[in-house]
Amino acid sequence: MATDWSALKPLEIGLCSWCLHHTREKELRQAMEGFKLRAMQLALAPIAHLEPAERRLVVEEFKNSPLILTCGMVAYHGEDYTTRETIHQTGGLVPDDTFEERYALTIACGEVARDIGLKRISTHVGFIPPSIEKTAFDKIRHRLGQVCDDYAKFGISLLFETGQETADTLVTFLKALNRPNAGVNFDPANMLSYGKGDPVAAIKVLAPYIQHVHAKDSKRVVPLPVEEEKWRGRETPLGTGNVNLVGVIQALKEIGYKGPLIIEREAGTERAADIRTGIAFLQKNT
Numbered sequence: 001m002a003t004d005w006s007a008l009k010p011l012e013i014g015l016c017s018w019c020l021h022h023t024r025e026k027e028l029r030q031a032m033e034g035f036k037l038r039a040m041q042l043a044l045a046p047i048a049h050l051e052p053a054e055r056r057l058v059v060e061e062f063k064n065s066p067l068i069l070t071c072g073m074v075a076y077h078g079e080d081y082t083t084r085e086t087i088h089q090t091g092g093l094v095p096d097d098t099f100e101e102r103y104a105l106t107i108a109c110g111e112v113a114r115d116i117g118l119k120r121i122s123t124h125v126g127f128i129p130p131s132i133e134k135t136a137f138d139k140i141r142h143r144l145g146q147v148c149d150d151y152a153k154f155g156i157s158l159l160f161e162t163g164q165e166t167a168d169t170l171v172t173f174l175k176a177l178n179r180p181n182a183g184v185n186f187d188p189a190n191m192l193s194y195g196k197g198d199p200v201a202a203i204k205v206l207a208p209y210i211q212h213v214h215a216k217d218s219k220r221v222v223p224l225p226v227e228e229e230k231w232r233g234r235e236t237p238l239g240t241g242n243v244n245l246v247g248v249i250q251a252l253k254e255i256g257y258k259g260p261l262i263i264e265r266e267a268g269t270e271r272a273a274d275i276r277t278g279i280a281f282l283q284k285n286t
Helices: 026-033 050-064 084-089 096-116 132-153 167-177 188-194 199-209 245-254 271-285
Strands: 011-014 039-042 068-074 120-123 155-160 183-187 212-214 217-220 232-234 261-263
Touching: 011 068, 011 271, 026 050, 026 271, 039 261, 050 096, 068 096, 096 120, 096 132, 120 183, 120 212, 120 245, 132 155, 132 167, 155 212, 167 183, 167 199, 167 245, 183 199, 188 212, 188 217, 188 232, 199 212, 199 245, 212 245, 261 271
Parallel strands: 011 039, 011 261, 039 068, 068 120, 120 155, 155 183, 183 212, 212 261
Antiparallel strands: 217 232
């Protein structure tokens, strides 16, 4: 089965589909074969936007694929990553003016995932406010509780991608959310780029919730910008940044994580070469 994790080796190396600029199974499979990889996280929105007949066809292609799909992903049109401030204002399910449209897409992606057989979907939910901001905190808790409840009907867990808040803030929120199908997609580079703490230390805090991991690196911006809207790091090929991925891998082993390590390379002009660099780095250090 294309979504059967039991076929994976512990810490098996995989790749995000959106790194490859393809959406159909055949092209993705051929690209993955070129990298000698079989574990892939699948972007769901391009499939959800298809007309029903074509969507059913694409779903069947992925259901019967030799690729092992580890997790789905939902991204939203209109998210602006120019600065930390622009993504704060436009990210995820927090902004009121886009919530209804994005909620509908989130559920549509859940339906696609259910039909393929996926059990997990990750997304950047948006900046979670601290619990002392009670009105804002309760609003996003209600919204994400609604998503979790809808996903539970599909047999799917919602995974919060790390980076936009500290590990402590995220754990506080997950405890308040109190949904058994809420978890974490751990992305160590995001934590450095957003300036939200040490990824190795964060693994110990988030350990009960980590269900899926992105392998991504980030190089610290020097001199460190002091403006809140500035990024603290810039994405870089695996092993060439400041994330301490060796420490991250060791910490994951210590908490008993046995899932895949999914390479996410979104920047740069030589993605194929960067992905191969990342594969070699992970092969050496796992």
